[in-house]
Amino acid sequence: MILRRSFFDKFSVFTVMFLLCCTITVSAQVDSETLRPPSMGKNGMLGTAHPLASLAGQKILAEGGNAVDAIVAAAAALNAVEPYMSGTAGVGYMLFYSAEEDRVRSLVFGGWVPERFDAAALEGAMAYDDGAGHGTVEAVGPMTAAVPGNLAGWNRALEDYGTLSLAKVFESAIEYLEHGVPVTEYDQAMWQGTRNRVLHYPHSNEIYLKNGEEPYRIGDIFANRRLAETMKRIAAEGIDVFYKGDIARQIAQAFERDGGFISEEDLAKVPERVQWTDPLKIDYRGYTIYNHPPPGMGLQQLQTLRIMEGFDLKEMGHNSAEYLAHLLEAVSLSREDTDRHIGDPDFVEVPVEMLLSDSYISEQRARVIEKVKHRKEMTDNGTSMHREIDYQDHPQDARYKYATTSLSAADRWGNVVVITQTLGGGFGSGYVAGETGLAFNNAMEWMNMEPGRANSVEPGKGIGWCIGGMMQVHRNGRPELIIGSPGSFGILQSVPQITLNVLDFGMGIQDAIDAPRFRWKDELGSVPASEVIMETRVDENVRRSLTELGFILDTRVGEWSMSVGGAQGIIIDHETGWMYGGADPRRNGYSLGW
Numbered sequence: 001m002i003l004r005r006s007f008f009d010k011f012s013v014f015t016v017m018f019l020l021c022c023t024i025t026v027s028a029q030v031d032s033e034t035l036r037p038p039s040m041g042k043n044g045m046l047g048t049a050h051p052l053a054s055l056a057g058q059k060i061l062a063e064g065g066n067a068v069d070a071i072v073a074a075a076a077a078l079n080a081v082e083p084y085m086s087g088t089a090g091v092g093y094m095l096f097y098s099a100e101e102d103r104v105r106s107l108v109f110g111g112w113v114p115e116r117f118d119a120a121a122l123e124g125a126m127a128y129d130d131g132a133g134h135g136t137v138e139a140v141g142p143m144t145a146a147v148p149g150n151l152a153g154w155n156r157a158l159e160d161y162g163t164l165s166l167a168k169v170f171e172s173a174i175e176y177l178e179h180g181v182p183v184t185e186y187d188q189a190m191w192q193g194t195r196n197r198v199l200h201y202p203h204s205n206e207i208y209l210k211n212g213e214e215p216y217r218i219g220d221i222f223a224n225r226r227l228a229e230t231m232k233r234i235a236a237e238g239i240d241v242f243y244k245g246d247i248a249r250q251i252a253q254a255f256e257r258d259g260g261f262i263s264e265e266d267l268a269k270v271p272e273r274v275q276w277t278d279p280l281k282i283d284y285r286g287y288t289i290y291n292h293p294p295p296g297m298g299l300q301q302l303q304t305l306r307i308m309e310g311f312d313l314k315e316m317g318h319n320s321a322e323y324l325a326h327l328l329e330a331v332s333l334s335r336e337d338t339d340r341h342i343g344d345p346d347f348v349e350v351p352v353e354m355l356l357s358d359s360y361i362s363e364q365r366a367r368v369i370e371k372v373k374h375r376k377e378m379t380d381n382g383t384s385m386h387r388e389i390d391y392q393d394h395p396q397d398a399r400y401k402y403a404t405t406s407l408s409a410a411d412r413w414g415n416v417v418v419i420t421q422t423l424g425g426g427f428g429s430g431y432v433a434g435e436t437g438l439a440f441n442n443a444m445e446w447m448n449m450e451p452g453r454a455n456s457v458e459p460g461k462g463i464g465w466c467i468g469g470m471m472q473v474h475r476n477g478r479p480e481l482i483i484g485s486p487g488s489f490g491i492l493q494s495v496p497q498i499t500l501n502v503l504d505f506g507m508g509i510q511d512a513i514d515a516p517r518f519r520w521k522d523e524l525g526s527v528p529a530s531e532v533i534m535e536t537r538v539d540e541n542v543r544r545s546l547t548e549l550g551f552i553l554d555t556r557v558g559e560w561s562m563s564v565g566g567a568q569g570i571i572i573d574h575e576t577g578w579m580y581g582g583a584d585p586r587r588n589g590y591s592l593g594w
Contacts, residue, residue: 296468
């Protein structure tokens, strides 16, 4: 789809997208399977969690920019159209394939513990804990904010691989922030669910609550003019104004005044900390699959695939009881390794080679087989492991919903890129620093306050993140599939399920994303998990069989739920040159190709 400048002169892009948002029903619960075909194109493809963000990136592709230019434009636009999920004061990861260099690179901008962070101080700051369940620190407030990396990550990618300026790729974001964007049905649900996170801070509720009090509702227009001014300054002066200049001073002064820990010194270190590194990779049935190294937790996804490679998945059948029983056990075992080992490798030793070694994977696969065998024996002996459940939570709780976003892009030159970025929780910490309009992340909530753990808090330490889990799948040296998803620790489960849907079950990208999914309730402090959220589009007989095997299934989410993620992905057919984009209907997901 090529949108020429003359079109925008005649007919407002906001009018077009307002009509689009109002005529297409998109919500956390949707009505039927396979709601849409994949997007198609030969010149470029971009998928994000919102149609306006995808449009921002697609405009850049149509004007000659490459995949990096486009994805940064889309990532910045999410400040306006998905403000509860990510933003400039958030954190993220990028996995990029450079066609010119013929290599995959990992870029980590996942946030760091402030040097002055004091875990003891948090003991008296728990008043606004919303039960998100990620750890022992408060759910909201300036104390929970890590040193943000998104802006530095976007800029590093542009400087090293982009073709356009920061000012150019920020144009749509600034326009959306300044003039406002329509609130969709899905947005309304998110605002309602996160209202209490911003209510306690004046600069936050002035911006993110209508009239300073009420959540935005469908049909409202949301703008953040203070952030528009901040983004204009960054576009004009470069990122140093944010990390080392006047905006950095404003941020540090606000945190000092309001009891947070981020300082000018913390911010000044960020641009040099954001550097490219080599990704992890595995072989899987003739494909090479890339993912992020620690402190990203993508290793768990690779372990899961390697364990499952030892089974005949086609023979088992897609989402059969046999298949799901083995996959559930593989995910659970891999999650235990993540909880035990993954942290910042500058602070802790992470045994990456051992965790992905043939011998260890064989041991883990044998454990999966034994666990499933035991479950079957109990059932065959008439000792059903099924039991009635007194659920301790609801699968729509904040811990499974409010966090993150993922976006993917490909261009005509063969470059492909996927980003997952986050504020941590809904509107992050709920804290806006001074007059900047910037909502800060609550990434500290995602670390262990208990000393001696791989992901325990230490000053200056990089945060171990489930958001550092996304995949690029290559064959014969060229990318064929890229996929990422939000969803808290469910990210580490959703992405492998979608990847297996494509590689082992031959699904197209949209069908692979649409297919029913599960996730263990394995948030921080809940490992190993005992309950599984599962969409009810999984066959009733299969669910009954899993229950008889002793799996505790929470199906209250119904047929579709954002609790199992909100993925975006791209498949590239190199024989025909066509790209196929998929976006998750569980959220506002939308992909555009041309």
